[in-house]
Amino acid sequence: MDAMQVALPIVGIVAAAAVAFYAVSFAELRERFGGLRL
Template sequence: MDSFQQIGLPVVGIVAAAALTFYVVSFAEMREKSLRNLEERETAYENGGFKSSLSSRERRARRKAEKEAKS
């Protein structure tokens, strides 16, 4: 039991902390994306009705701009 406490317990703690961090980051990203989509819908509504879905070219351009903004 002594060897488990010295090695196993810290490993279990590290794995638990990693899992918790993963879920926190994932939910934060989902929340951010959801809020961004809501903001876009509100902006489109204010500009004279709803906007149809983006073309693939517009989506690629937006993703590229977001990646460049993060860098």
Template sequence: MDGVQLALPILGIVAAAAVTFYAVSFTELSEKSFRDLEDSENSENEGFKSSLSSRERRARRKSEKQAKS
């Protein structure tokens, strides 16, 4: 058997394994990304609330002052 005849099938198997590995890895990463996206949407109300706008701060101070009076 010639060296090329032996190397060609081995290279084909290695190439198929590499393509399969990257395809499976990509699928797992995309599934994880979608799960993370769904989790972030579900916990949107529970998570960090952005800081109040200046209008909201003024309204809150005004209501606190009125409550004290």
């Protein structure tokens, strides 16, 4: 039970970090290719 209470916030933080990293790299790729990617 305690492990679940500790794991949930950690999973949320990791998920938020992954989403932020994906958004940043996607914006970077879009800028690099000038919107010409398929």
